[in-house]
Amino acid sequence: MDLTETRLTSERIYEGRILNLRRDKVRLPNGREASREVVEHPGAVAIIALDAEKNVYLVRQYRYPINRATLEIPAGKLDAGEEPLACAQRELAEEVGLAAAEWQPLLTFYSTPGFSNEIMHLFLATGLRPHREKADDDEFIEIVRVPLAEAVTMALGGELQDAKSIAGILAAARIWQA
Known part of the structure; x- marks a missing residue:
């Protein structure tokens, strides 16, 4: 049909x-x-930044459309002509102040295909080291480091309600057997 x-x-x-x-x-x-x-929407990236101790870096930020702060994985919008990996590298440096030695694509998915064409590229970043880039002027972010196993519990228990974060954490946990 x-x-x-x-x-x-x-x-x-x-x-x-x-x-x-x-x-x-x-x-x-x-x-x-x-x-x-x-x-x-031009598309976006999201990053599971996993350190050597299997901690995931999350960001707490206020989300105006839902009128509350959320805890999410680092993410950002693709600039015109920007490749997803370059965007992920930029966003990790801007939001969390980190660079990664290894990058692995995890998932690519449509966030809300019922009304939007936004495509999300999800990456796993490991081999982390400090690398600060200038953050966006309109972003106020608190960085939170959580063990991957605890992040899985938070995702499955409803403490995390952001779809990209839930998908990313569960995909990373499957790879790393958290």
């Missing part, structure tokens, strides 16, 4: 610094027409 929806028209509703929003009219597989709202 062909499930493809074909775009008939597209209207740009909003253009922003982080995302764009458009409304499309589509033809459904049964021939009817429907409306789809799409959040366009």
Whole structure:
């Protein structure tokens, strides 16, 4: 069965610094027409930074859309033309003040395919050493180091509620048998 929806028209509703929003009219597989709202995002990276003692580096930061601070793995938006690995290296230095000797791709997934085209590239970073880059002016971050086994408990117990962090921690734990 062909499930493809074909775009008939597209209207740009909003253009922003982080995302764009458009409304499309589509033809459904049964021939009817429907409306789809799409959040366009340039893609992002997230990093499981794992030190020699099997601790994961997390960042606590305030997330305005949900009106609270969250505990997450370091992550950031891809700049135009930027490769995911270069972005991951930049974000790890900016958010946590670290560089890594080894980088391993873990997962690539769509964060919310029901309404957004954001693709997330998840990396495992090991062989960590200090390397500070200038952080973004609008980011206020607290760095938290947690044993990987404890991070798994936090992910499965609901203490962590950020999807990329949960996926990353569980993927890293599977590799490292935490």
